[in-house]
Amino acid sequence: MSTDDVVVATRGLTKTYDGVDVVRQLDLRVPRHSIFGFLGPNGAGKTTTMKMLLGLIRPTGGTGTIVGLDIVRDSPDIRARIGYLPQEPRFYEHMTSRETLRFAAGFFFAGPREGIDARVAHMIDLVGLSRVADRPVKSLSGGERQRLGIAQAQIHAPELLILDEPAAALDPLGRRDVLAILERFRETSTVVYSTHILDDVQRVSDTVCILNQGEIAAQGPIGDVLASGSGLVYSVEVEGDVARARDALLGQPWVDEVQTSIRGTAARLRVTVSDADAAESQLQRVLLADDALVVREFGRLTTDLEGIFIDLVEGGRDDD
Amino acid sequence: MTSGTVEGLVRLDESGWRRGLSTLMRAGFASWWRTRTWWIQALLWTAVINGALAAMIWGDAPEGPSVFSLFGVMTMFAAIAVAIVMQDAIVGEKRSGTAAWVLSKPTSRPAFMLSKLVPNAVGTTATMLAIPAVVMYLQVSLAGIEVSPLRFALGTAVAALNLMFYLTLTLMLGTLVASAGAVIAAPLAFAFGQQLLGSSISAVLPWALVVPVGESDVSVVGALIDGTPLDSVAPIVVTAAACIVFTVVAFWRWNRTEL
Incomplete structure (x- = not known):
């Protein structure tokens, strides 16, 4: 991935409070035009990391760039190019929604007034607030x-949207709407959002980072992270002489283990391998070499994000 | 539309400490003058200050000097109200998260602090002091008490300095502590505690600006309006210096505050 393709990059980003590392040696890489799910249990350091990226908190160590600008030295320039939604957003209560958006627009645009009003109206429409646009925020x-x-x-x-728990306090319908809005932003922006709602991440994110106790436990495209959770395991459903099929597989140097479960006339083989390439190219061939065997289903196993998340987070606790 | 540009809109070109200042100032002034705040405060303090003075002027013994000394004393209540009004300006925004939200925009921290200092200074001075003072001037004129407009303006300006003392003190405390209780308790304790420090000390503190201290029967404000010689300019100098120190500390601390 070239530097131009990366919107957020940090190296060894660390924040310490009273001698305790809240965020430790973070090396983040957020690809352009991705929806980057930032996962972690409460207190994992997600909000602290986001605030360091925004310049609201000064890092204790490490460096970071957003759109190539330094997060400490160039913070105001960075903030001109990113949008931020805090966790539990609070606005000036005496303002209406429309006035709040005009106020926010005032930090970016000099005018003309009609243009700003049109932009405000467009955003109100986009997020479905037309009915309450002129009611006080409170x-x-x-x-x-x-x-x-x-x-x-x-x-x-903005080129980058940083959203801290955008759907945490919402009911299922509200969450669905927020996720739909995020997906609409994919074309023009990169979205980094923190959450602990794993189902949401699996639905809309293409890249994820799992943070645990201030450290990265896993990071990458969601497909890779999901695949890594189950190791290199293939599931094969066969009909025929299952024992012979099992022996044939165990005879391959790249097969570590075969577990069998019988389901009526068919059997499901759970094949753990050490070489994904060899498995992809040879596993089916080894089975089909036996003319009496029928392969009904074949595929690499992935676990869901929740399983991986729990494994990583609980694994982290076990390490303590 | 591509990322970072919006068709038909001109990007704002501000930099350095002025970044975001115009937007924040507009919002700061609007919170006073485009809400009910200004007329509620103006009405309240006009009634409080002029009500007390009316009782004296139109009562049994209307005495010029006493009236203006009482004016000074009454502005002390306005000064305490300033601390109450200002307690939320920094601490409230830190606690609610609006400060973090605003500072996530391309704005400087000095601009944020200026937008708390200037609109609130203008708002409180105008509504809690200037408007009541104008009404008072009309009232004493009606009562036939002679007073020079210039001297009256000078005395009111010194009363405003006392207001600014509590405003900047509260602002500074808001940057130093996280508790709203502490922010309001310290100015109140100072306001009433000054008289306990002994007349030689309180004679040089802000208290002496608006309340007669020791053997003197007139405050600095009263003396200026009456046209009598001042015992000392020390309370004016000390209060002005304290306002500057509080403001500098507030800006310095705010630049280092993590939100």
């Missing part, structure tokens, strides 16, 4: 406040 529901937060973060069409 009268908005949690979901409406969250939508307003997304609108103000996107008011200047």
